[in-house]
Amino acid sequence: MRSLRLYKARSSAIVVLAVVFVVSLTGWARNHPENATENLPVPEGSTPDMVALGARIYHGQEGGASCTGCHGANGTGSPAGPDLTKNKWLWSDGSFAGILKVITNGVPQPKQYRRPMPPMGGAQLSDAQVSALSAYVWGLSHPVSASSAAPAELHVPGEKIFPESITSTADGRVIIGSIGARTIYVLKPGGATAEPWIQPDDQPTLGIFGVFADEKAKTLWACFSSIHDVKQPPSTLKAFDLQTGALKEKYPLPTGGAFCNDIAVGADGTAYISDANNMEVDRLVPGSHQLEVWAGNGGFGLKGGVLDGISVLGNRLIVSTLQTNKLFAVPIGADGKAGAITEMKLDRAVHNPDGMRTFGKDSVLIVEGGGVGWLSRITINGDSGQVTPLKEGYPEGAVSVTVVGTVAYVLEGQLSALFGPPDPHRVEKPFHATAVEVGIP
Numbered sequence: 140m141r142s143l144r145l146y147k148a149r150s151s152a153i154v155v156l157a158v159v160f161v162v163s164l165t166g167w168a169r170n171h172p173e174n175a176t177e178n179l180p181v182p183e184g185s186t187p188d189m190v191a192l193g194a195r196i197y198h199g200q201e202g203g204a205s206c207t208g209c210h211g212a213n214g215t216g217s218p219a220g221p222d223l224t225k226n227k228w229l230w231s232d233g234s235f236a237g238i239l240k241v242i243t244n245g246v247p248q249p250k251q252y253r254r255p256m257p258p259m260g261g262a263q264l265s266d267a268q269v270s271a272l273s274a275y276v277w278g279l280s281h282p283v284s285a286s287s288a289a290p291a292e293l294h295v296p297g298e299k300i301f302p303e304s305i306t307s308t309a310d311g312r313v314i315i316g317s318i319g320a321r322t323i324y325v326l327k328p329g330g331a332t333a334e335p336w337i338q339p340d341d342q343p344t345l346g347i348f349g350v351f352a353d354e355k356a357k358t359l360w361a362c363f364s365s366i367h368d369v370k371q372p373p374s375t376l377k378a379f380d381l382q383t384g385a386l387k388e389k390y391p392l393p394t395g396g397a398f399c400n401d402i403a404v405g406a407d408g409t410a411y412i413s414d415a416n417n418m419e420v421d422r423l424v425p426g427s428h429q430l431e432v433w434a435g436n437g438g439f440g441l442k443g444g445v446l447d448g449i450s451v452l453g454n455r456l457i458v459s460t461l462q463t464n465k466l467f468a469v470p471i472g473a474d475g476k477a478g479a480i481t482e483m484k485l486d487r488a489v490h491n492p493d494g495m496r497t498f499g500k501d502s503v504l505i506v507e508g509g510g511v512g513w514l515s516r517i518t519i520n521g522d523s524g525q526v527t528p529l530k531e532g533y534p535e536g537a538v539s540v541t542v543v544g545t546v547a548y549v550l551e552g553q554l555s556a557l558f559g560p561p562d563p564h565r566v567e568k569p570f571h572a573t574a575v576e577v578g579i580p
């Protein structure tokens with residue numbers, strides 16, 4: 140749940156986080172040179188060798204120029220220079236020749252950054268070196284891969300949508316729940332524009348929070364919870380037919396004042412629900428018509444911690460707390476009962492961890508809403524977690540993630556406009572989710 144209080148706390152933390160971010164990014168870039176070019180396409184008239192040479196120059200290993208300082212080790216930008224991987228350009232048409240010209244001349248008067256880009260990034264490069272660099276930057280912005288059909292951006296048209304959660308099916312459909320429109324949207328496999336799918340119900344105070352596609356049960360699970368801190372009607376989990384969108388069943392949460400936040404499903408088909416307000420996990424055993432409290436009892440911390448992201452990893456349930464920045468593991472016993480709750484030790488702090496999805500056998504993907512916003516991978520080993528930031532910079536508030544093929548879509552909610560203090564100068568941006576290539580776990 141995201142209250143007014145929460146957003147105040149978030150904004151005061153941003154300054155601190157920004158400092159931490161710059162420091163940690165420097166270390167991160169050093170440890171992850173992204174020089175691999177085998178997967179990059181080659182512009183017409185260039186060769187794969189040129190692209191590889193361009194990558195070395197880009198990373199300062201040849202030619203004395205370093206582009207990484209301003210554009211980041213993998214070209215996704217930094218506080219000193221823009222993202223070069225989106226194929227969106229301010230200074231050229233994005234063609235090989237256009238990029239070449241910008242690199243040659245630099246950018247004396249940036250449109251969105253304070254400091255200029257010197258010609259050739261401040262180095263003396265030969266024509267061949269500048270061509271190689273341009274080929275590399277062109278390749279960076281035109282990724283081909285197993286998921287080349289996956290759109291870079293998914294749009295949810297309309298105003299005041301305030302999407303909170305995203306999920307997807309094995310055949311590549313993407314499903315998005317909206318708090319503001321109280322509608323569930325769907326995108327066809329490979330589609331870039333969401334269409335309304337499941338229409339609002341007759342409970343106008345309940346918005347849609349977590350959504351989760353459960354292939355085995357052919358069910359779309361969805362959390363319906365209070366938009367503005369009212370207790371009635373109670374927060375409810377709903378099951379829809381994953382194919383047709385027809386409502387199958389409703390399950391009110393078992394504890395008073397509950398807030399259904401997100402859903403995960405275990406190997407045996409049990410659905411687990413994070414109740415953000417009561418700091419507990421509920422479960423719905425297959426065949427049962429009633430949710431029951433499964434774990435909590437103070438083990439996830441005090442009320443106000445906001446139990447949020449949830450995913451099943453092997454025979455454990457992993458949950459996060461949005462407000463207290465923690466991750467917990469709960470063993471799922473052979474009898475289905477919850478084991479002892481353990482707080483995970485993370486090698487890097489997470490900031491306002493929100494939506495979380497299982498990624499491979501031993502890791503989860505998680506979005507962090509705090510500071511500049513991150514998509515991170517947490518590799519879990521026993522009670523320890525190694526946090527690897529995959530992408531930073533979600534100014535409109537990362538809320539949820541889903542994986543389609545080799546791409547993770549990160550959804551931004553703009554929820555501060557819904558729950559934060561009113562801002563008369565605010566301009567609503569189009570609602571979207573953006574792709575990050577994450578490969579096969």
Ligand code: HEC
Pocket residue numbers: 197204205206207208209210219220221223227228229230231238241242246248249250251252253254255256257259260261272276
């Ligand atoms: C000192 C920081 C800095 C360095 C070093 C730097 N750039 Fe830039 N780059 C920028 C800024 C700032 C912009 C302009 C952004 C704007 O207009 O808001 C820019 C723009 C660009 C653009 C055009 C983007 C567009 O939207 O059209 C390309 C291409 C580019 N840089 C490539 C490079 C390459 C390749 C290198 C290494 C040789 C490099 N840059 C080095 C800061 C830098």
